[in-house]
Amino acid sequence: MTASLFWSSPVSDNSLDVAAPPADLEIIVNDARDGQKAQLRLWLRMLSITKIISHEIRRRLRNEFQATLPQFDLMAQLYREREGLRLGELSRRTMVTNGNVTGLADRLESDGLIVRQSADGDRRVTVAKLTRHGRETFARMARAHEAWLRELMSEVDDKTLAQIFGATGRVKRSVSSRLIKSED
């Protein structure tokens, strides 16, 4: 079990396990009990699995809602803020540059999902908020999104939870709930 998921293909025959990287650049050591190394390995696997999940979520958002993940993210921010958000704040929260938030907002606005309004006090400021149509659309997207996530994560569990959590044998579902509880 020296495999590093990050070097591996997310889609391979044996789920998420792969051969070890060449020894001259092996970044993952054998000792799974070494805290730091084990932690790195854990995170590498998380990165790989979230890549797979994000890929699928993106695909479904596009097919079923003609939307992208950045658009979903932006709408999610506005959904939580009924008063709307300044574009700069949206930029910060979504990790999208100011200029690109403008483009993102352009597309959403032309689809009637959001509106942009000038703020009263400071006329440099623009506030974006969801339209009624936007709220309703996002509500549907979010419900679907939740269901997808449950489905995808349960797939991950069945196929690779054992690998994620480094166990070679059978792993109980309760492993992840134990995570939640561990505060000792």
Place this chain on the structure above:
Amino acid sequence: MTASLFWSSPVSDNSLDVAAPPADLEIIVNDARDGQKAQLRLWLRMLSITKIISHEIRRRLRNEFQATLPQFDLMAQLYREREGLRLGELSRRTMVTNGNVTGLADRLESDGLIVRQSADGDRRVTVAKLTRHGRETFARMARAHEAWLRELMSEVDDKTLAQIFGATGRVKRSVSSRLIKSED
């Protein structure tokens, strides 16, 4: 602690915690001990954190190596296969469509990082492999990548491990290493 990271901004003042989503669409329940709900919440947080990490990795790859994440992924596959890989296999492993693998390979080839060769037996097949320059470049990238990951993950630990793992109080570093060992 009913906050769902997926609804939240990765960059917010209090690290990764946020206000709860509106009740009419609350997908995260209070009971952290309900296995399925807790699991979903855990994954939502993982998705958010891996988004932050990927964003930063992408930025550094670009700034320090003039490379993208898909390029890094493709090269990582080839690094592990000294004989090279057929483009179709590369496509499957990287989750990039055939046509787009061609474009990706075009760019890498024009930078002298990979070469494409026709296979002997089947003249439809093209095999890509790293050039010497490609191997050396990727080796440097991978070493940097490993260091970045360690750094970023330790940041995540310090700031938000407690939140990731749902503990409200102090959480030991050993939490994640326990993950690795749990096979009971």
Place this chain on the structure above:
DNA sequence: TATTGTTATACTCTATAACTATA
């Protein structure tokens, strides 16, 4: 002068589908 948002630009990634050359 500093800030907010826009515009402009150049690349890259991504999805879809038609196309070719082999088999």
Place this chain on the structure above:
DNA sequence: TATAGTTATAGAGTATAACAATA
């Protein structure tokens, strides 16, 4: 006919930087 890879196309994301309006 099926397969491997390419080409073509369109749209979207992304980073960078210059810019206008306002403060």
